[in-house]
Amino acid sequence: MSVDAARLQRRLDDLRRIRTATDVAGDTATAGDAALHDGEDAAEIRRVIAAVVAAAEPFGTPRPVWQGTGPLDPASLAQRLAAGVDGDAIETRHGWYVRRELRPTYLPLNRDRLSTLPGMPHPDAPLLCLDTETTGLGSAAGTVAFMVGLGWWDGDRMRLVQLLLPDHSEEAALLDALADMIPPGACLVTYNGRTFDWPLLETRYRMGRRRPPSIDGHLDLLLLVRRLFRHRLPDARLQTVERHLLRRHRTPDIPSWQIPAVYYSFLRGGPPGPIRVVARHNAEDVITLGRILSHLERGYGEDEVRRRAPAGDLVRLARLLRHEDRAEEAIGCLEVAAEGIEGTDPDAALAAVELARLLRRLGRTAEAGVAWSRLVTAPGLLAGLGWIELAKEREHRQRDLSGAWAATDEALMTLYRSRGNGSAMLRRGIEADVAKRRVRLARKLERQTATNRD
Numbered sequence: 001m002s003v004d005a006a007r008l009q010r011r012l013d014d015l016r017r018i019r020t021a022t023d024v025a026g027d028t029a030t031a032g033d034a035a036l037h038d039g040e041d042a043a044e045i046r047r048v049i050a051a052v053v054a055a056a057e058p059f060g061t062p063r064p065v066w067q068g069t070g071p072l073d074p075a076s077l078a079q080r081l082a083a084g085v086d087g088d089a090i091e092t093r094h095g096w097y098v099r100r101e102l103r104p105t106y107l108p109l110n111r112d113r114l115s116t117l118p119g120m121p122h123p124d125a126p127l128l129c130l131d132t133e134t135t136g137l138g139s140a141a142g143t144v145a146f147m148v149g150l151g152w153w154d155g156d157r158m159r160l161v162q163l164l165l166p167d168h169s170e171e172a173a174l175l176d177a178l179a180d181m182i183p184p185g186a187c188l189v190t191y192n193g194r195t196f197d198w199p200l201l202e203t204r205y206r207m208g209r210r211r212p213p214s215i216d217g218h219l220d221l222l223l224l225v226r227r228l229f230r231h232r233l234p235d236a237r238l239q240t241v242e243r244h245l246l247r248r249h250r251t252p253d254i255p256s257w258q259i260p261a262v263y264y265s266f267l268r269g270g271p272p273g274p275i276r277v278v279a280r281h282n283a284e285d286v287i288t289l290g291r292i293l294s295h296l297e298r299g300y301g302e303d304e305v306r307r308r309a310p311a312g313d314l315v316r317l318a319r320l321l322r323h324e325d326r327a328e329e330a331i332g333c334l335e336v337a338a339e340g341i342e343g344t345d346p347d348a349a350l351a352a353v354e355l356a357r358l359l360r361r362l363g364r365t366a367e368a369g370v371a372w373s374r375l376v377t378a379p380g381l382l383a384g385l386g387w388i389e390l391a392k393e394r395e396h397r398q399r400d401l402s403g404a405w406a407a408t409d410e411a412l413m414t415l416y417r418s419r420g421n422g423s424a425m426l427r428r429g430i431e432a433d434v435a436k437r438r439v440r441l442a443r444k445l446e447r448q449t450a451t452n453r454d
Contacts, residue, residue, distance in 0.1 A: 072269060078166035084272025085164065085279050090177075095170035097163055097177055102283055104157035107290050113301035114293060118320040119224060121187040121217050128152050128182060129189045129289040132197045133282050135260045141207065144168060145200060146263050147278065148178055149286040158290045160283055164275070167267065172208055175201075179213045187217035189289050191238050194220035221292050228300075228316050231347075238288060246291050254281050303332060311337040311347035315354060327362060331355065338371070341378050349378035353385060369393050376410070381422035384414035384430045391437060401448060405441050408434050 075089075078096035082089035087100030111123035121127065129151035136143040146165040151158050161181065165174045178201070190197050198218065205212040225245075226236050233244050242248045254262070254277050262274045299309055300317060309317075314337035318330040337351030356371035372393065375386030391407035394400040411434050415427065 072267075074167045074170050077267070078170070080272050081164055081166045081266070081275065084266075085162075085276050087162070087164065089166070090173075092173045092176060094176055095173035096166050097170060097174040098166060099177065100162040100164065100279065102160040102162070104154065104159050105287055105290075106156060107153075107158040107287070107294055108156040109153060109290070109294050110297050110301065114297040116301055117296060118317075118324050118326070119219070121219060125185055125187045125216060126152065126183045127189055127219075127293075128186045129158075129286050130193060130197060131190065131282055131285040131289070132200065133259050133263075133278055134200065135263060137256070141203070143200060144171065145197075145204065147282055148174070148201075149282040150178075150181055151286040151290055153290075158287065160286055162279055162282060164279070171204065172210075175205055175208060175210060179205075179210075182213040182215065184214075185216045187219060188215050189219045189221065189293065191285070191289060192220065192222045194218055194223070221289060224296075225292070227320060228313055231312050231316070232310070238285060241292065242288055246288070246295060248288075248291070250284060253284070254278060303336075306333060307336055311340060311345055311351055315347055315351045318351075318354065318358075322358065327358065331358060334358065338374065341374055346380060346382070349375060349380065349382040352378065353382060356389065365393075365397070380418050381414065381426050381430060384411045384418075384434075385426075387411035387414060388430065388433055388437070391441075395437075395441065395444075401441060401445050405438070405445065408438050408441065 074096050075091070078089040078091075078098055081087070082098045082100075085098065085100050087098045089096060089098055111127075114120050115123045129149075131149045132145040133147035133149075134143050134145050144165070148163045149160065150163070151160045153159075163174050163177050163181075165171060188198060202212040222236060225233075225241055229241070229245060230236060233240055239250060239253070242250065254274075259278050259281070262278055266272055266275055298305065300306055300313070306314060306317075314333040318333040318337070321327075321330040321333065334351045334355035338348055338355055340348040341352050352371055352375040356368045356375065359365075359368035359371060369390075372386050372389040376383050376390065378386065387407045387410045391404040391411070394407060395404035411430065415430060415434075418427075
């Protein structure tokens with residue numbers, strides 16, 4: 001029972017109790033008084049019902065429209081849905097579904113350059129962008145995908161087709177149509193589809209005693225966006241990526257939580273017009289997947305274009321390259337990102353730190369020392385980290401205890417100049433390291449002085 005229904009039920013129970021008490025206490029009441037009370041009670045009930053309905057109107061689900069809608073059989077629903085979204089109602093041996101094809105969108109994509117990025121599919125693998133609209137946000141057995149948007153490249157243009165379900169009983173026809181549209185060796189491109197869209201579709205196939213279509217890969221752009229751009233995005237929602245990364249703003253759009261109610265309203269006899277708004281939302285989602293791929297290819301696919309990328313993006317791209325054992329490419333990204341270390345960009349200083357650590361891990365200590373030397377010119381606390389690493393180099397490799405002591409002095413000065421700024425955890429770590437190192441260096445210098453006297 002909904003909240004509004006519960007409120008209405010409680011109010012009606014109160015009115016009945018009042019009426020009963022009035023009847024018991026009013027044995028001496030006249031017939032005219034009873035009729036008056038009956039009229040007042042009826043008016044009060046009508047007023048309560050109207051108030052509850054009016055309060056729920058802006059937020060409630062669309063109310064079903066049963067009058068004047070005609071038959072609600074699958075064929076009639078398919079025809080109505082096709083007319084509402086400007087699509088084609090198609091009948092198969094398993095039932096009806098609606099197919100809607102939109103005008104192709106100009107969206108060139110260099111697959112060879114895209115394949116150089118970590119985690120990207122082979123340039124010969126067909127890419128198929130997929131997004132679903134469902135009857136709920138859960139993954140339970142009752143959740144059905146009533147709209148599936150598919151996008152793929154035909155030359156420099158992206159073609160878009162939507163498959164719509166006119167009724168639950170016709171799901172087999174939609175699933176067959178979807179399986180026919182997935183080419184052999186395809187790589188799916190989704191946004192959170194690895195954990196929601198594709199597992200949901202696989203569940204629907206299995207519940208219909210069908211084998212799910214086979215795919216050769218699945219590129220979930222949500223994971224890539226989080227790894228590359230989460231540091232400069234307020235959240236990782238698809239429309240947030242559109243605004244902050246692609247610099248695109250949608251026209252007034254339907255919230256995702258309202259989409260199931262729109263579809264259920266249509267099934268109960270409501271107009272098909274609101275489904276067209278859902279179809280536009282789905283089409284924008286599919287095209288956005290292609291735009292994200294194009295943005296990655298144009299902005300990060302080659303060394304030359306990476307020079308124009310933000311330093312923070314290059315640091316995170318280098319991490320992905322390093323995980324694929326592409327150390328030289330990672331070093332190239334970090335060197336480009338660290339070029340602005342003399343400025344106020346903290347990501348450039350972070351790039352210098354990761355570059356020095358990577359070079360040291362690869363055994364290139366001389367180059368790592370140069371990277372640490374560049375870090376000491378960075379603003380903020382990271383310069384103190386650079387001085388600590390230089391102190392290590394001078395103490396353990398160059399055997400220069402006085403130089404190591406001077407490096408710890410510079411680290412203390414950096415802490416003093418940056419007081420009140422930066423990460424408190426990083427500051428405590430640097431302070432602890434400097435204190436421990438100075439105690440050890442003091443003992444070594446004392447022993448060295450005593451040895452020189454002897």
